[in-house]
Amino acid sequence: MTAQGPLPRLVLASESPRRRQLLESLGLTFEVLAPDVDELRFPDEEPHDYVERVARAKASAVAAPGVLAVGADTTVVVEGHVLGKPGHPEEAKAMLRRLSGKTHEVLTAVAVARTSDSLEMWSEVSSSLVKFLIMTEEEIDEYVKGGEPMDKAGAYALNGEAAIYIESIQGSPTGVIGLPLHTLARLFRRAGFDLLSFQ
Numbered sequence: 001m002t003a004q005g006p007l008p009r010l011v012l013a014s015e016s017p018r019r020r021q022l023l024e025s026l027g028l029t030f031e032v033l034a035p036d037v038d039e040l041r042f043p044d045e046e047p048h049d050y051v052e053r054v055a056r057a058k059a060s061a062v063a064a065p066g067v068l069a070v071g072a073d074t075t076v077v078v079e080g081h082v083l084g085k086p087g088h089p090e091e092a093k094a095m096l097r098r099l100s101g102k103t104h105e106v107l108t109a110v111a112v113a114r115t116s117d118s119l120e121m122w123s124e125v126s127s128s129l130v131k132f133l134i135m136t137e138e139e140i141d142e143y144v145k146g147g148e149p150m151d152k153a154g155a156y157a158l159n160g161e162a163a164i165y166i167e168s169i170q171g172s173p174t175g176v177i178g179l180p181l182h183t184l185a186r187l188f189r190r191a192g193f194d195l196l197s198f199q
Contacts (some may be wrong), residue, residue: 008114010198013058013071018159019179026181027199035061035071041084047077047107052125055109059121063113068193071111074178076154078104083154092144095155101134104154108175112187122187126180128171130158135165 010030012023023030035058041050051073058071076083078098086092111123135143143162149155156162158169158176172180181195188195 007193007197008066008068011062011067011069013062013069016072016178018157018177019072022174022177022179022181026196028195029198033062037061039073039084041075041082047075047082047105048109048125048127050082051075051107051109052111052123055111056113056121056123059111059113059123060119063115063119065116067114068188068191069113070184071113072108072179074106074108074153076104076106078102078154085151085153086149086155089144089150092149092155093140096135096140096143096149099132099135099154099156100140101132103129103131106130106154106171106176108172108178108180108183110180110183110187112184112191114191120191122190124183124187126172126175126183128169128173128175130169130176131167133165133167139165 010028012019012030012032013035015034020032037057039054054073055071059069063069083095086095106128107125109123109125111121113119113121148157148160158166169176172182174181185195
């Protein structure tokens with residue numbers, strides 16, 4: 001299913017290399033624009049509402065005539081605590097200690113926007129459960145020393161070295177990485193486009 005007329009330009013409103021790689025894995029042609037969006041969580045804001053609000057803000061920030069904009073945001077929730085990106089190595093270590101040996105929830109919101117006379121927006125939140133093995137202090141230190149955790153929600157990357165500490169996933173692996181592709185395809189259909197038509 002494709003909307004009538006020429007395809008719009010596909011724009012990813014994210015600097016995340018992992019989201020870019022996921023779109024590249026489908027062979028899509030797209031541009032990347034970094035949105036100027038405040039990603040701070042409001043006091044007492046529910047995690048689901050938080051990621052969806054930020055994803056929609058990112059998509060809206062780069063929406064323009066002739067563009068189909070994609071925004072996404074990911075957060076990690078463990079025992080009621082919301083874990084965003086660590087600000088420094090010690091915070092990353094604290095996050096990993098909190099995740100060690102536990103099951104946590106990964107929420108990734110996706111928003112698709114287009115504009116002509118007015119802004120149209122479609123969004124959903126993907127939820128996955130990830131079970132971590134117990135990490136020793138030495139393993140946490142070594143993992144953080146390598147730098148991988150520093151720009152990732154929850155201080156780890158499923159598609160990186162942290163994969164050896166992940167026992168199981170219930171839900172979307174690509175959602176845990178940062179862009180649930182099945183959700184993205186569904187939102188494209190709602191917007192009137194076939195995701196793979198952008199190859």
